Amino acid sequence: MSRTEFVIATAIILFVAFCLGWFANWLVHRFSRVAADDVAQLDRMSQELHEAEETRDQAITYLQQREAELTNQLAQTEAELRAAMDGLRDARHEAEELRARVNREAIG
DSSP: OOHHHHHHHHHHHHHHHHHHHHHHHHHHHHHHOOOHHHHHHHHHHHHHHHHHHHHHHHHHHHHHHHHHHHHHHHHHHHHHHHHHHHHHHHHHHHHHHHHHHHHHHHHO
């Protein structure tokens, strides 16, 4: 094999290797490329997720406010109940005293 034949054979082998590498690169990019529909769908999903997170945050805030209102209302109701029970206890005590006085005056 002469020197010219060797150079030509080497050039052909390198050209074929280059073509195979280029074709392999094209195939990889062809199959791994993301479609525009997929990107649009991902954008839509991310927007929906963002909206869902905002809605969740609003719901949590509302529930915390509502819980505070109900806790306050419960405390007020318990205070009113205690006051009513104290008033009832005092009224019963006064009624017992009046009964005792009426019985003493009726007997005596």
